[in-house]
Amino acid sequence: MSAEPDSTICAANPLVSIVSVYYNRQGFITESINSLLEQTYQNLEIIVIDDGSTDDTYTKLKAIQDSRLTVISHANMGFTRSIKQAVALTKGEYVAVHGSGDISLPTRIEKQVALLQQRPDVGVVGCYVETINEWAGYSLPYERKLEGNITKAAQQINPFTHGEVMFRRSVYESVGGYREFFRYAQDYDLWLRISLQANFEIVTESLYKRFIFPTSVSASIDKVVVQKCLSSFAVQCIDQRIEHGADLIDRYGEYAAFFRTRDRKLAKELWKLAIKLIYVGDFSKAGQVNRLSINEVNLGINFITQGVIYLLQNYQLMRQAIALIFMLLGKVPALKMNRMGVFAKQQQENNHAT
Numbered sequence: 001m002s003a004e005p006d007s008t009i010c011a012a013n014p015l016v017s018i019v020s021v022y023y024n025r026q027g028f029i030t031e032s033i034n035s036l037l038e039q040t041y042q043n044l045e046i047i048v049i050d051d052g053s054t055d056d057t058y059t060k061l062k063a064i065q066d067s068r069l070t071v072i073s074h075a076n077m078g079f080t081r082s083i084k085q086a087v088a089l090t091k092g093e094y095v096a097v098h099g100s101g102d103i104s105l106p107t108r109i110e111k112q113v114a115l116l117q118q119r120p121d122v123g124v125v126g127c128y129v130e131t132i133n134e135w136a137g138y139s140l141p142y143e144r145k146l147e148g149n150i151t152k153a154a155q156q157i158n159p160f161t162h163g164e165v166m167f168r169r170s171v172y173e174s175v176g177g178y179r180e181f182f183r184y185a186q187d188y189d190l191w192l193r194i195s196l197q198a199n200f201e202i203v204t205e206s207l208y209k210r211f212i213f214p215t216s217v218s219a220s221i222d223k224v225v226v227q228k229c230l231s232s233f234a235v236q237c238i239d240q241r242i243e244h245g246a247d248l249i250d251r252y253g254e255y256a257a258f259f260r261t262r263d264r265k266l267a268k269e270l271w272k273l274a275i276k277l278i279y280v281g282d283f284s285k286a287g288q289v290n291r292l293s294i295n296e297v298n299l300g301i302n303f304i305t306q307g308v309i310y311l312l313q314n315y316q317l318m319r320q321a322i323a324l325i326f327m328l329l330g331k332v333p334a335l336k337m338n339r340m341g342v343f344a345k346q347q348q349e350n351n352h353a354t
Contacts, residue, residue, distance in 0.1 A: 014117075016109055016166070017092030018046045020100055021082040026055040028101030028211070030064070035103045037066050041110035044068050047086045052076030080186040084178045095172060097187075099163030101211050108207035112166040115201055123171035123198025124191060126164045128205055133212040142210075146202045151195040151242075154188075155235050159200060162187040164208040171198045181249050181256065184223060185230035192238040221285055224273065225292065232266040233257065267297035274305060278322070283313045 018036055022029070036046050046066075050058040050073040061071045072089070074082075087095055094116060098104055112125045129142040146159055153159070165187070175193040182189045191200070237247035237256075248256040270293035277286035287309045293302040311318040 013041070013043045014094060014113070015092040016041065016044050016094045016096055016113060017087075017090030017169075018044060018096045018098050018109070019049075019083060019086035019090060020046070020098040021049045021051055021079055021086060022053060022057050022061065022100040023051040023076070023079075024053045024055050024057060025100045025213070026053070026057045026060055028213070029057065029060045032098075032101050032103060033061070033064055033069070035105070036098060037064075037068070038106055039104065039109045040107050041113055044109065045090065045092060046070065047072070047089050049074070049082045049086045051079065051082045078183060080178055080180050080182060083186075084180065087172065087177060090169070093169055094166055095169055096166040097163055099210060101213060102163050103209035103211075105207045105209070107205075108203075109166070111203045111205065111207065115203055116166065116168065119199075119201060121199045122201045123194050124160075124165060124167045124200045125203060126160045126166075126200075127203040127207040129161050129164050129208045129210050130206055131161070131210045131212065141206065143204075143206075144202065145204070146200045149195065150200045151192070151238070154192055154195050154200075155238065158185075158188045158231065159191060160187065161208075161210050163210055167194070168198070179249060181254070182230050182234065184227040185234055188231050189234040189237065192234055193241070196238070196241065221273075221277070221282075221289070225270070225289060228266060228269050228273070232263045232269075233260055236260055236263070262297050264297045264299070267293045267299055267302065270296060271299060271302040271305065274302070274309075278305075278309065278312065283309055287313070 020032075020036075033046075033048070036044070046069045048061055048069065048071045050061060050071065052073070052075045058071070058073045064071075070089070072086075074085075083097070094113060096104075096109060096112065108127060112127065115125050116122060126146070130139055131142055132139040142161060144159075146153075150159060171194050172190075174197060175190070178186045178190055194200075233248075233256075237249060240247040241250075248259050252259055270289055274286045274290035274293060277283075277289060287306065290302055290305050290309060293299070294306065308318075312322060
């Protein structure tokens with residue numbers, strides 16, 4: 001006769017499901033997965049999805065032998081659908097996200113579980129994060145405080161970096177989980193919806209190392225543009241839910257984006273991105289992004305910026321003048337950095353300046 005599990009132990013140490021999605025990260029597997037297997041909290045299951053990698057990611061994941069680890073591979077379907085599938089396969093009371101290639105420090109799961117156990121009003125918990133960009137040569141701490149209901153604050157900025165988060169399965173399911181409409185900013189949309197039902201908290205210790213890779217969203221200009229647009233749309237959706245009880249996706253499904261309103265804040269964000277691209281010398285991409293800003297809302301300053309970009313693209317003297325201005329501002333040394341590295345650093349500093 002098999003022994004029944006001790007209900008007291010199960011209640012004190014509930015099963016935690018960790019989900020992670022990999023795509024072409026063959027060089028960043030062993031340390032990342034081992035950081036999960038070496039957690040001080042032991043009642044774990046780890047579900048890893050290989051999203052149709054074209055390198056040896058799946059082979060290297062399968063080579064790691066541990067009864068708590070399940071590795072699944074499928075044809076490439078994108079991050080949102082993949083993580084949604086991963087969560088659907090889990091059994092834990094709590095679900096923790098772990099970014100591919102990132103590092104969860106040994107006590108991360110233990111301390112996040114402890115907070116959720118102590119605070120039944122909290123639905124989502126994060127932690128302090130260190131963001132590392134090895135190929136651009138910098139790291140940035142991300143330390144902030146969250147307390148109670150954060151809907152209003154979250155409408156201004158995404159409160160988490162995604163991979164640091166643990167949430168209750170019950171609140172995840174109650175809001176419908178990740179939505180496939182959001183190719184990017186799927187986490188932001190989820191947190192906004194959960195914020196209407198539960199409080200958020202932060203473990204005020206650095207328990208997570210987040211790595212910026214050349215292929216990650218924050219290192220690609222085009223992906224960042226789409227992410228900013230979808231983040232803006234997520235905020236409009238939560239505004240609709242608060243006011244009408246249903247959002248644009250609830251009402252219009254795949255056609256929801258046609259009913260969005262123009263967003264002055266988004267126009268400013270795109271304009272700032274264009275300025276950063278001017279700073280690193282990518283005038284063509286700066287022009288593309290700035291035109292998107294103008295199309296969103298003509299701020300005046302973005303219209304003037306478009307003229308400056310034209311002059312920079314066509315006149316050497318203008319480029320020399322801008323370089324002189326940067327030199328006078330003491331910013332020339334940064335121009336020696338990798339262009340995308342500079343962009344990623346500034347993007348992280350902007351996102352984490354809270």
